[in-house]
Amino acid sequence: MKNIISKATDAQGGQSSQPAEDSIDKSLLKDDLYKAVNGRWEKTAEIPADHSSTGGFMDLNDNIDKQLMKDLDDIIKENKHYDAPFSEFLKLYELARNFKKRDADGADPLKPYLEKIESITNFDDLNQALPELVKEGHPLPFGFWVEPDMKNTKVNALFAAVPGLFLPDRTYYEKNNPAYKQLMPVFTKMASQLLVLADYSSNEADEIVESAKRFDAKIAPNVKSAEESADYSKMYNPQKFAYFSESSSHVDFMNLADTLFGKAPEQIIVTEPKFYERFDGLVNSDTFTDMKNWMLVNMVRSASGYLSEEFRQTGSVFSRALSGKKEATPQKKSAFYLAEGTFGQTIGDYYAKKYFGPKAKADVEHMVRSMIAVYKNRLSNNDWLSKATREKAILKLNKLELQVGYPDHIDELEYKFKVTPEDEGGTLFENMSRFGAISIQDTLEKLGKPVDRTKWEMSAATVNAYYEPFKNIIVFPAAILQAPFYSLKQTSSQNYGGIGAVIAHEISHAFDNNGSLFDELGNLNNWWTKEDHDHFSKLADKMIKEFDGIPYAGGKVNGKLTVSENIADGGGLSCANEAAKNEKDYNLYDFFINWAKVWRMKATEQYKQLLLNIDVHAPAELRANVQVKNLDDFYSTFDVKPGDGMYMRPEDRVKIW
Structure with a gap:
């Protein structure tokens, strides 16, 4: 697009x-x-x-x-009834603005998600948990998404996704690029502080981040740069799913697809074949611990904007360093952006x-x-x-x-988002996590169905x-x-x-x-x-x-x-x-x-x-x-x-x- x-x-x-x-x-x-x-x-x-x-x-x-x-302030003061989904938007906006509640909750809403990752000790555990991890939007070193088949855009097809990197682009990792030396220490410090906020000890946090960085560095040479991604002609690489599933000796792609879709599709479109050709060398028993720690770092980082003010401020340090912003987005505006984004x-x-x-x-x-x-x-x-x-x-x-x-x-997706308010035990993080899962399920269910061109x-x-x-x-x-x-x-x-x-x-x-x-x-x-x-x-x-x-x-x-x-x-x-x-x-x-x-x-x-x-x-x-x-x-x-x-x-x- x-x-x-x-x-x-x-x-x-x-x-x-x-x-x-x-x-x-x-x-x-x-x-x-x-x-x-x-x-x-x-x-x-x-x-x-x-x-x-x-x-x-x-x-x-x-x-x-x-x-x-300003309009929303007036609407909330009037306390009028609105139909869904606008009524749900207002509930989410108010929940996001309640930083007193967010601060009181601290890391508690996030901990079950971190514990789920911590409980995975080997590839058997991972393969058993994968369907749920995918549906809940956990960070993984691969991914599936569904959108129009590039050669038959009337029908939605399955695509293979590649993971993002800690730094903005593969070129940052190349030798003699000074940006790596400037930015990776900022990311490292931020990630460690986030883990400490999630109740890891300082030593544990440092070890997890260094391990995660090893995995990130291993991925980096195998994904496309922004320049390479800008060439659409190289995106369409259809493969038989049975062949694609052989990309890994450790991750059971076939069972995952069977579980997600009832039956694995005949075909998957791989936008970055080089990554999956080298997947076995990236995700294996030797890299398992580093991969798991990479998942932990990405999980706490992605959650930071939905938690306490300390989490939110800390979680924005790296993006501010990247962009030169002096301050984080003000609380009220950040709450608006969160609700608007949903x-x-x-x-x-x-x-x-x-x-x-x-x-x-x-x-x-x-x-x-x-x-x-x-x-x-x-x-x-x-x-x-x-x-x-x-x-x-x-x-x-x-x-x-x-x-x-x-x-x-x-x-129609926005009609599916029903906010569990604070007085019913809802937290911002839990609501956003549930909405993320609903969005993922909605996307997966489109596989093989006609494309909505409107x-x-x-x-x-x-x-x-x-x-x-x-x-x-x-x-x-x-x-x-x-x-x-x-x-x-x-x-x-x-x-x-x-x-x-x-x-x-x-x-x-x-x-x-x-x-x-x-x-x-x-x-x-x-x-x-x-x-x-x-x-x-x-x-x-x-x-x-x-x-x-x-x-x-x-x-x-x-x-x-x-x-x-x-x-x-x-x-x-x-x-x-x-x-x-x-x-x-x-x-x-x-x-x-x-x-x-x-x-x-x-x-x-x-x-x-x-x-x-x-x-x-x-x-x-x-x-x-x-x-x-x-x-x-x-x-x-x-x-x-x-x-x-x-x-x-x-x-x-x-x-x-």
Whole structure:
């Protein structure tokens, strides 16, 4: 799934937050568009202590969070009756906010889960406990998940998952990477402190963590990096389940699958074959103790946010070090995030119905149709695609589905979450654990069943958008449909420079290096001729080269990691630019200024470095600056000439779609 990134209530268009003309440093427009538009703001902007960044997407999210929390305060004071699942959302929110109860409970809710892991002394014990461990969501060095079969997306298939690492990416473990020496000691100290909070002695905790780190280090070379994971073409590796089950001499995969599904499926899709080819060397009698301790560390770490304030503060130390946040999220906001994360569609439904209107929806749908028409015209007149490939591309565009605002109904899963309140002996951790088990069971039960193509993967209260290649669908939640992305009070050119470019970005994902692998139904299916694909690959290589190696935050941009998002940005901006010119009131100055505005971001150095290593998107500043250089209209709009900082030679400009 491709997002525009990896919340403001005026979805229908309140105050436009366009930069005032006097905040734009026009002397910089020819040399650095991003700095010209955002430089003065950046000098005075302050990153909140509980944030790693501010500006753009983050500010909109903060505004929505504040509004929703204010609404919830009023709702709780009114003490009115609400139907499920909103009533259950309110119960969970109140339970999460009760830190007095959470502090009194301490580690007690967690201890039975740790004891269950401790009681496993050999592989016989593990195999007997595995079905329950999987259903309860215990951390394991492997996993199953169910989602659409990439070659038959009408039906849900079984996939083999790989475990996560203690550090964010495999590359952190490579020799001479200074990040390991900086970050692993922070993780080590945090993990030991969490275990002490769970009533292990200091010596026991240190021994468990060192043992767990040995297992983590053993896994690391055998899993994909973020760059490798970004290549969808390497994901689809179907195997007979009987063959897959032979990956381990110690873990009984066949019995596990028989227990979970009634009978093991004929096939499993393995996204990382190398990991399972080496599984026997990773999970065996020699590594058993280290594996068990790795499970303990992951268990206490994943539980920390649902326990006492001391657990919550301690459990966030590593993520704060990674991102540069000075403080943990405030208690009330953390409780809101927890409840929202569980009842995402429920709170999204509330937000959208209160703050999103039909006029905005109709206007945005008009923009989408306009963008699709531009794309269709470009595909029809494309001079490097063969007729057969061109027709298939247009068919895919014609079959592209659109979802705007919010889904027609809340996911049935959220109706299954029933909160056991404090006065009935419920704890936050026990409720969240039960909900996790319900979610896992719901997912497992989908195996072999038809795919629900109407399901939203994102809350309507999320400032983001996405393209789903498995469904050939683009989704624009209500929350992103506000200034500076969109407002009825902005000019059409401002809106095209904001939400228009986002819309066209998501359409472009259907034809990026990953999206182009999928047909009009979302199936992995090569619909290109070899000659067309070779030509496209050369164009993609030009986009890789355009970004690869650009200095940023003490490192360099990885052009391969970010190529699909850069192709989508390039196609999206170009398409939105043409659509803006088709409107009567078009003004390309407004268009480009707002494009730079939406990528406004001030971030900690740590967060910039983290994104540089793992994010499939280029840094926000470069998304604003580099892509405009590929458009001829940018040069005429700002009179950019050779010698100016924003100038790029015509032969170096990348134009794919």
